[in-house]
Amino acid sequence: MDTPTLRSPQHRVSRTAVWYWAARAALGWLVVIAAQVFWLVMDDENALPVTTHVAALVVTAVVAVAHVTVMPQWRYRVHRWEATSAAVFTQSGWFKQEWRIAPVSRIQTVDSERGPLEQLFRLANVTVTTASAAGPIKVGGLDRDTAQRLVADLTAAAQATAGDAT
Amino acid sequence: MIDPVVETVWRRLSPRMLVVHPFQEVVRAAPALLGLLVAGSSSGGKGHLWSVAGVGLMVVLGMLRWFTTTYRITPEHVQVRRGLLTRKVLTVPRDRVRTVDVTSHVLHRVLGLARVEVGTGTSERRHEGRLKLDALTAAEAARLRVELLHRSPAASTTASTTAVTVTPPAGSTPAAETELARMRPEWVRFGPFTMSGLVTVGVVAGFVSRLVSEGNVDLGRVGPVRETWRWFSAMSLPLEIATVVLVLVVFVSVASTLGYVLAFGNFRLTRHAEGTLHVTRGLLTTRATTIEERRLRGVEVGEPLLLRAVRGARLAAVTTGLRAAQGAQRGGSMLLPPAPRERAVSVARLVLPRVSSGTPEAAASPVTAGLTAHGPAALRRRFTRAYGVHALVLAALLAAWQWAGLPSWTWLTAAALLPLTALLAADRYRSLGHALTSGYLVTRWGSIVRRRVVLECDGVIGWNIERSFFQRRARLATLTATTAAGKQGYQVRDVDLAEALRLAAASTPGLLDPFIVEARTMSTLSANSM
Structure with a gap:
């Protein structure tokens, strides 16, 4: 059997990078959430029902938490x-x-x-x-x-x- | 003989450019001016007056450009100084000059002028590395070309005076040149298949639309147009479609043939003893490109579908200092216009240094050598991708028909084209292949435009190996050989990972060895690399 394959490079990046990636992702999500909250507050004419706003916020929050917790760990493993x-x-x-x-x-x-x-x-x-x-x-x-x-x-x-x- | 002291004086471009600029601006503004003549100024609106004022301004700016642009050639540098408000000096070290491109448009030729463009190896993606002199007298341009390229290897070591005595006087061709290829009248048959006429259709359409908008010409009032329209709308729909297609085909073929003759007439490819390749071409606009041979890293054989149908191909150089060829005639890296395939193969053999000098004529050239196919996994991937895209389009059309009231023939046509997609996918697979022969990495891909790139292994300066999620499932990888020449990176698509590594390891001996392990560790690797 001589099917060659590439081995992984030896070094991982710094462990601190996990926190850095998490912080960077969290900042990005905060902007999105802030925009949604701003829309909720400013939406006086109720173009969208409040429940829809809240549901969207919840979905964003869940996706954000998943991204911020999973992505850095995953990235740490593959980089x-x-x-x-x-x-x-x-x-x-x-x-x-x-x-x-x-x-x-x-x-x-x-x-x-x-x-x-x-x-x-x-x-x-x-x-x-x-x-x-x-x-x-x-x-x-x-x-x-x-x-x-x-x-x-x-x-x-x-x-x-x-x-x-x- | 040229005295080095005189050389360092700042020189101006040819004063004849003061005639060229106004003329060019007038030609560019022709629709507006024509409209002014046809419609007269009574038809309302002051748009065309503004156009005329704009033309005047552009003429003045163009003339100012002549007064503010100067250049000089010192023993070490080529420098161009320009700009009215912000003065800018562009400096190119002479030993960085890779290519020199001399172009003369019709008007330039009438006045005996030529535009010189100097290409350097670096920063080709950005335009900073290119230096343009628009325009010098033809003799001056020819002298500059010879001086810049044929002396550059020696420029750093020998004094410039000794080199000047070697170079022939301006305008004359050096004695030591061998012709590698020349235009033949029967090649014109490839003209209609280059599709370059499509551009002409676009230009004509653009001209007419500008005539209508800027020139205020009402097409409905022009007699012949109205007559044709009446005749056309009297026909039934299928007949109308057939007429449009027929007219387009005839027009594009004629325009393409004409374009072919104008662009490639008088084509000649020669090799000079100083180590340069020289391409001249063009009937009206002449273009001469000089490529330093030691910068040539390989060639690209391009076969667009139509050209392939008539056994034609075109050849381009893969070299540092020239942007990659785009289309049939743009780009200075062209080595052979659309011509018989065998010609492209033989010219490639002459041009590639290792092939022509090292191996006997009978040995396989990297341009003709058999390629390793990429296997059933790659074939499946071609089909899934082709059908995937087709299915998406079909779904979108169906949705639009269901809810947005799109006529049903759109999705019916899309569905009827499914067999064509299969043919395309099969052909795309048939094109895929790679090889490593006599020091060249060979890769081929594409169907609408099939390209075969032959790249010198010495020119490979790194490897990228990509595997998407789907490619990992199919155990395939895309291998990119990065290089400073041509398109900067050439891909071997959807090749088996083990084969990709074997190819890369053989092309650049020793580089990959420390990172390659045997298959037994495969399972653990793929587990932790996820």
Whole structure:
């Protein structure tokens, strides 16, 4: 039997990322719920019966709670990454699963970014781009030290190779 | 000989552009002006007056552009300075120049002008990397092309003066060129099958609609139009439909053939000793594209359904620095216009470096080599997807018929087209295939437009492997080879996962090895990767 398959990359992202994803999803849902409440309050002419409003709110709340509790756990399980001296390898997605592999010798830029919410959780994401517009590799939800180390390692390794990486 | 000191002086575009700009604007505003002539200014509304004022403004702006645009070529850079209010300097390092595109429209040719477009490898998706000079004199453009491309590998090492003595004077063709392909009169038979005439129909329709709206022309008052309409509406419905279809087919065929002749007349593909491929074409608008051969990563053989029916194909280059070809004639990466399939195959063999130099003529070329089919799972997926879409359309039409009063013939027609969907799905499966021969990754897909891409393995700079929920159930995957050339990524669709990994591992030896495990761990992997 020699049917090869890809193994998962070695590292998971930071455990804190679960809370970060949950917080980000919760914020998004809060906006939706706030809009619904606003509509309920402003709907003086009763274009929709109050019961419909409340039912919609309940449905939104249930979906929101399910999303905020399940999604981060699930995402934590499927998002993985690995960087060797030769290649960067990531796995992501739950409905559409995706693996991305890029050789370190073809890396053009390594970026690290921290949004306001990510800073709150002391997280960072790293984007590795190659000369192809189709091949950027993104690793999100890394803790700050790991991200810094990854950026330093990859930058050093990429500089060591000659050529313009096309 | 050109003195390097003189080279660094900022130069202007050709002053003849001061004639071109007003003319172009007048042509663009033709419907409004024509309307003014036909209808006169008495027909009410001041729309056309505003149009004329607009034309005047555009002419002035166009002329200002000439005064504000300057360029220079230094030993290291090509620079363009432009802008009236915000001055902008666009700088391209000369060793980043990958392609040079020289285009002359009819008016340009009458005045002996040519537009030069310089393509660089990076940021092709955005337009920042492209540098356009509209326009120089034809001789100047030709000299610039030779200078930029044929000297660029040496530019960093040797002094510019020594290289200049090697390059021939402006306008003349270098002695060391070999012709790889040339237009043949009998290729015109592929013209009607390119469907480029559909664009002409759109242009004519657009012109007429602008004539009506901007020019205030009432079509109902034009004698011939009224006569034709009366004759047309006297017929029965089936006859009307048949007439419309017939007129469209004839018109599109004639327009496509005409378009083919105009766009590809005088087509020539040559190879220069300095390591460039040179494509010239066009009867009225001439276009010359130069591609650096060491940037060529592969070729794409395109076979639209109609062209495939008459055993025709077209060939495009997959190269860094040129946007991927779109349609039959747009895009500078064209290597061969719609032509006999065997011609496309033989030209591909000549162009691909490893094939022409390394292997003997008898060996299989990656363009003709047999492909590995993707198996029954991929076939099932083609059918489920085709029928899925068809069923959705049918359901929507049925719903609209039931509740929105859509006439019943719409969904009846949709239902009658079901066998066609099956044919399409079967053909889409038949097209799917991949191979790895003599250092090239080959992938083929599509039915309406079947494409076969031959990509040099050295040009692959990464892999994406995608598996949707349904693909996982069918044990399939879509493998994307990312590259800096052409469309940036080429897919091998719905291939068995193990086969995809084998292909990727063989194309880029060593890269995937640390991440591949044997099948025994498959069950545990799929369990934890969910």
